[in-house]
Amino acid sequence: MKANDYSLKTMMEKPERLAPGHRMCAGCGATIGVRAVLRALHEGDQAVIGNATGCLEVSSYMYPYSAWQDSYIHNAFENAGATLSGVETAYKALKKRGKLADKDNFKFITFGGDGGTYDIGFQSLSGAMERGHDMVYVCYDNGAYMNTGIQRSSATPMFADTTTTPAGKVSNGKIQYRKDLSAIIAEHYVPYVAQTTLTRDFKDLHRKAETAIYTEGAAFLNMMTPCPRGWRYDMSEIMEICRLAVETCYWPLFEVVEGKWILNYEPKNKLPIEDFLKPQGRFKHLFKPGNEELIELFQKEVDKRWEDLQYRCARG
Amino acid sequence: MKNTVEIRWHGRGGQGAKTAALLLADVAFKTGCCVQGFPEYGPERMGAPITAFNRISEDKIRVHSNIYDPDYVVVVDETLLHSVHVTDGLKEDGAIIVNTAKSAEEIRPLLRGYEGRVLTVDARHISEKTLGKNFPNTPMLAATAAVTGIMSRENFLKEMEASFAHKFAKKPEVIKGNMAALEMAYDKAEIEMAREAGSSEKKSGASSKEMKRSA
Amino acid sequence: MRTDITKINERSPYTDLTEGLQLYAGGTSRLFKTGEWRTNTPVLDQDKCRQCLLCAPVCPDSCIPVQGGKRLDFDYDHCKGCGICVKACPFGAITMKEGIEA
């Protein structure tokens, strides 16, 4: 789809594939992202949705209430990739054996949080991507194990105050920077990898979801979806938080198409990282007098990774 | 043939002792026997001593244990005689078949006092002569068939030719050599049995004691 | 044998539950009214609304239905009152009102 074909009006006309009545927190970013991904499914196309254990799963299918209009399978925490690869293979088998009519098209999308994707489900994801199943794995990255109460993950940013990396008298929160999963999956040389988040008109997320779903083979979408509870910002501010993540280059928007790196957005003036950190309670300790150098460290890491990304994209 | 024949094979990983045991089971099955062919499994690799077993019977075989008192022992690699107690539990009225260029009398001292029949077959020589390569398991298979008398020479050769024809469908040229190897080994084994039959009366306690000493 | 969840409740005997607790239906969560979680309530000022629809996609609870290119009033049965839509509106057409009533 060409970017300029996108119209929010037509998109919002589509029947909703994530029904209300789920038990996610008020102001949750994950379901905003899930709705946007599902809007990218063409009407008439059916889908099987997979889901790793996590907030989204326990809240969206609590027996006998399912928020999913499409077929849905949750198996366990660490195996969303393998589980959906089984579903996709069954589809191939049933089509081949004429048990499904040609007209019955199914798409395969699985959602996992950063815990189920970056960490415990990493092997299962890598295996599914390497085998090249025709599926999309969407990570809704909220930067910690929110379902179990805000424990650090390998997606948690440096210095974040989490319940397993608490800021304290002798601690400044998480020591390590975050794992760059988008790049790691790109190194699997799957046909399509993209990093996105919630933007004002959702054009970026929509286009990437549609490309991922309608690209043959394995695709990976890394979608930053803030968690008001874990990040400790005013829950109504989610869209601003996402904007700042992009404008500070903490969360750049890019895609890797058939191994070619493409930068989708370059801020006219890159904002300082403070702007992103300041509104979030999980970084409050960084703004105590004497901690200036921590923010400088954070800024250095952001700049380094931003330059690396620019280099990759310039190289194409 | 007695009701159930138990055979233990000694070889080295990669030499085909296991394959020989499975082939023997195969050919015995084709001549209407109940069979078992199984190796003793471990993590051993190429070159390590390995053991394989056969049970061949007229009746259904139920036992699923290894063989401790075999009727026959087949040694595919004579260098094992120094390291492995190949004659352990071997029945005195049975026989041991060794792949060697040496004679039975030269080998007997290495058999830790075993007084039953000792039959030697130079499988390497036969193999190299007929196949141009050292595949000792093919001649040893024929020798074992001859010594155990599980089936007639004709049946054995007929069934082996059939399975070679199947196995080497893509390169029939090698079938002839393999059959020649089987025939030579089978005949050598029969000569050995005749010799043993002759020498068995002469065998005296003294000479065997002497052998024990020299062993 | 599609599932009618109105026949399944916390008093159902085990023989009346679906096998493996599978659900042979979609979107049954609509029957669960998360609107009860709300403490503040968004209110739409029809006069100020220009139907740009920027509010519709940001709702975590799919509570801003769109028909014929126009947004309808909030689905108060499910709206949890997060207020994201208020910030998304460029025209100040949505305001948060204290309490659960619109």
Added chain:
Amino acid sequence: MSKKKENVMKSKSIPERMSGNEAVSYAIRQVNPDVMPAFPITPSTEIPQMVSTFIANGEIDTEFIPVESEHSAMSAAIGAEAAGARTMTATSSAGLALMWEELLLAASNRLPIALTLVNRTLSGPININCDHSDGMGARDTGWIQIYAENNQEAYDNYIQAFPIAEDPRVHLPIMICQDGFITSHAVENIELLEDEPVKAFVGEYEPEEFLLNPGKPVAVGPYSVSAYAMEAKKAQEAAMERAGEVILEVAERFAQMSGRSYGFFEEYRTEDAEYLMVIMGSAAGTAKAAVDILREEGHKVGVLKLRVFRPFPEKEIAEAIKRSGCKAVAIMDRCESYNGCSGPLGSEIPAGLYRNKVMVDTVNYIYGLAGRDFTVDHVREIFAELKEVAQGEKEAPNHKYIGLRE
């Protein structure tokens, strides 16, 4: 659909010789399942290898998924089965242990997956040989478990697996077990069945509800509050109870096709037996051979070979032991429970005897751990000791190890 009433196509017997792994692979070729995810592990590795070769040569068109672990094998199997595909996998030992969490999910989601287990001991120490610690470790995961004495039974049991598991009264996963190396790698005689009758016997897989049912969405794997979870577990347990009758019905149909009959267990020369041995797997063959010898010597001994371990035929075992009128029973476990008093059968069988008011001496023996050989002489010793115990000349040993250096 229960095929109980249908008449069954009879099959000729095809005499062959092959290993247990070859036999199961031959059955898989005949069934031609839709999907097989698998990861290699000794001694079951040959099965995915052989199936891959069938596929490579166009003999079957099963979709093989070369997953990156056994955990993913069972995860993918759950996805494929829920999606509406007839799905199977194969594993051993640590592979089954790695699947553990998923085994419970396959059962609780009521998915009739077939797993062919080639029994191998669990580490440590790491060892590739046979015992039942892998299968026994999964005994409370909600899977049906059927054990085989030899390649023939492994083959016959596999053909019965899908009709049992897929029966609407059951809808539970099934494990078809055979002893690693002892039967999986031993070439023995076998009577194979013709393809057509086998295909007709197993039939087409036609689930009523599945993920890929066009226009009929299904949701699988919910979060369940306590108000539903206990009821769900009871419903699953009730299905396991019903599995018993289905296993017997399928066995009856199988007998019509093949002429070979199976039950929950086999009673070998148990009538009038004074001493019984209850044993499972390949060692049952050795025990039967020993019984033949001992009977010739005038000892009244017999063997009860357990075939179906889950569901556990407690009542039937107790009745069979009572029927035999024996004085004492040797209960053989090829697995240690590390509970300080008995192996799994050593716990469950006496409990069944007690519940059914059958008061007979039992001695629990642990044998064959990690491939330790079990011989006719061992059986002889055990029956001799059993006699001393029954006659009060000796106190019953407490789960004694056989063939152990002390």
